[in-house]
Amino acid sequence: MSEPRKHHYIPQFYLKNWCGEDGRLICYKRIRSEVMCEPVAPISTGFQKDLYTLAHLPKNLRQAIEKDVTADVDHRASVALQKMIATKSTDTLTKEDRLGWAQFIVSLPIRNPDAVADIKETSTKAGLEKAYEQAKQEFPDWAQGETFGAEFEESVREDPFTRFLSDNYGLMVISELMLNPDYHDIILKMFWWVMDFSSAGISLITCDRPYMIFRSIGHPRGLIYLPIGPRLGFFASPDPMKRRQLLNQNIALVTKEMNRWEAKLAAQYVYAADRHHTPLIMKYLRAA
Numbered sequence: 001m002s003e004p005r006k007h008h009y010i011p012q013f014y015l016k017n018w019c020g021e022d023g024r025l026i027c028y029k030r031i032r033s034e035v036m037c038e039p040v041a042p043i044s045t046g047f048q049k050d051l052y053t054l055a056h057l058p059k060n061l062r063q064a065i066e067k068d069v070t071a072d073v074d075h076r077a078s079v080a081l082q083k084m085i086a087t088k089s090t091d092t093l094t095k096e097d098r099l100g101w102a103q104f105i106v107s108l109p110i111r112n113p114d115a116v117a118d119i120k121e122t123s124t125k126a127g128l129e130k131a132y133e134q135a136k137q138e139f140p141d142w143a144q145g146e147t148f149g150a151e152f153e154e155s156v157r158e159d160p161f162t163r164f165l166s167d168n169y170g171l172m173v174i175s176e177l178m179l180n181p182d183y184h185d186i187i188l189k190m191f192w193w194v195m196d197f198s199s200a201g202i203s204l205i206t207c208d209r210p211y212m213i214f215r216s217i218g219h220p221r222g223l224i225y226l227p228i229g230p231r232l233g234f235f236a237s238p239d240p241m242k243r244r245q246l247l248n249q250n251i252a253l254v255t256k257e258m259n260r261w262e263a264k265l266a267a268q269y270v271y272a273a274d275r276h277h278t279p280l281i282m283k284y285l286r287a288a
Contacts, residue, residue: 010046076100120170
């Protein structure tokens with residue numbers, strides 16, 4: 001059995017909700033000044049090869065994060081998502097469903113290629129700098145030379161275990177963040193609801209960075225939004241009045257505002273169930 005090397009940072013189970021009868025959804029992307037629009041299957045988009053692959057391990061262990069962490073998060077989130085879509089509500093979610101969905105929400109901002117690269121670079125640099133400063137304190141005479149920094153880094157890289165930790169530490173941090181109960185608890189303590197946008201006359205879009213938060217995660221009036229289909233949106237907030245405030249707004253205007261934010265958040269791709277969003281996406285989608 002081949003190891004999974006196409007790592008979907010936008011899971012297929014999520015994108016399938018925008019698919020038509022042919023199993024494809026509409027994918028928008030900008031190439032220079034032109035916006036391209038084409039139907040794609042969820043398996044063919046929102047992934048990067050070897051995104052979570054661990055280095056310096058046997059082949060059968062390199063995909064441990066993809067197989068044991070993100071796959072588990074996505075499986076449990078897919079169960080919760082299907083319940084929300086079927087009932088247009090969060091009321092039928094079990095405690096386990098809510099935890100799975102909270103983990104998925106937490107994972108979205110940190111599992112994409114930009115975030116993975118940033119976390120890997122930052123964590124590796126911080127680890128090396130800490131070790132470097134410690135070495136200077138323990139070996140002050142040796143550390144006086146001009147070439148100490150380069151020699152130290154080379155010696156670190158020559159040690160197999162240190163090299164393994166250095167090259168994989170960022171991915172370990174990402175796994176830890178995905179499964180950190182402190183982050184889940186923040187979301188689990190919020191009020192959750194699903195909003196039906198069917199009467200808006202406009203379908204909801206999503207993108208390759210779909211997680212959206214108004215204000216901050218810890219703000220008492222903060223608001224999390226994630227489209228979960230062309231007609232349904234998931235919301236969470238510490239403020240129980242947010243739901244009523246949204247329901248009292250013009251549904252078409254709320255839809256347009258949510259779509260505007262999704263188009264602006266996209267890094268490369270915007271996804272939709274139809275081709276009616278070209279003017280909006282041309283205005284807000286940045287160039288790849």
